[in-house]
Structures are given as C-alpha cells and as structure tokens.
Amino acid sequence: DVKVTQSSRYLVKRTGEKVFLECVQDMDHENMFWYRQDPGLGLRLIYFSYDVKMKEKGDIPEGYSVSREKKERFSLILESASTNQTSMYLCASNLRGFLSQPQHFGDGTRLSIL
C-alpha cells in the first residue's frame, strides 16, 4: 500500500513565525501536492511538484513556498504565518503518467496560527 506520511497531525504556531510542514511518500511517486481544506470550500491546491527541485503554483500559492530536494519529501513553508492560514493541510502523491493516476493522501496536519 502507498504510504503518505505527514510529520504532524496538529500544530500550533504564532503569527509571524516561519512554519514547515513535512510530507514523505514511500512509493517513488514523481508528483507530490499540497492542498488546504477549509469548511465549505473543499480542497484547494497550493503547490505541486512533478520532480525533484521542480514546482508549480496551484490556485492559492500566496503566502506559501515549497521545497523538493529529494523525491520522497515535499515541504510546505509558511514564510510568515498569519491567522488566515489556520486550516487543515493535506499532502498527496501520485505517479506521473500520460493519463492521470489516483492521488494518495496523508492524514493531514491541522495547523492553528494564534
């Protein structure tokens, strides 16, 4: 089974802090994604990466950056956390292919910014 592991289930940080959310997958997937989930809005894509050191902006990249130094690890960075970034963050991965492959998700990190 594919395993996508997010380093923290719950995280509490203060406004202005630099926050790192980590995600690791064990299936040698090329693609990795970061979403945020808010009530009534579903999942919205922040960033994705299709290879090591490669990244593309999603629908809501403002206030975030990402890092993909190794294939198995994809980090989401909040450069200066703000209260409107309080949310559930979900990481996902899938195989690159001509046709879309199903995405596999981690259990999520619930982040609170005080």
Add this chain to the structure above:
Amino acid sequence: GEDVEQSLFLSVREGDSSVINCTYTDSSSTYLYWYKQEPGAGLQLLTYIFSNMDMKQDQRLTVLLNKKDKHLSLRIADTQTGDSAIYFCAESKKGTGRRALTFGSGTRLQVQP
C-alpha cells in the same frame, strides 16, 4: 470554468441506499474520482471512472456518469453507520500539464441507526 459542485449534506437510515451527486463543468475531464474522508483523517480513494465509461460497480459502490449532462453520482447500497463521512468528487484533465485534481466542496453523509 473548473467548478465541481456537490450538495453539502445527506442523511439516510442504516440499510437504505445513499446517492451522492456531483456536477462538473469541464468536458475535457478524463478521470472522475470519489474520495471518502472520515473525521480527523485524510482522503481515502474509493473509486474512479474514466470519462468514456457510463458505469462502474465495486461491491456496494456504483458510480454512474452522464457525460452529456456532466453529472456523476455515487450510490452506496445497504448504507452502514461506518459509511458516515464526507465524500468528495474530483476531476482531472488530460494534457494540461497539471496533474492536480479539482475537488467539490464535499457532501457530508450522516447515517442514522
């Protein structure tokens, strides 16, 4: 546009069938997915259907796709209390260079004992 729409809430009695509906707007969608999210957990892939199919059945789950109306449904037969969760419909597109999914806002299914 890339909107995927779902109703927010559905309540059924244990043992009944549940039907969760989804509409999408982009006719170039290739795969359509159903994910389940239990409280405090990530998303679990339930099933998916390729856009040239009309129906897919997998045990208690039946997916129906009406491509003309851009309507997707998930039927759960003999619904159990363990089926209580949020169900997300999602679409993906071929050849756009993006391999992300567009999600609906989710339907919360409540199963009454």
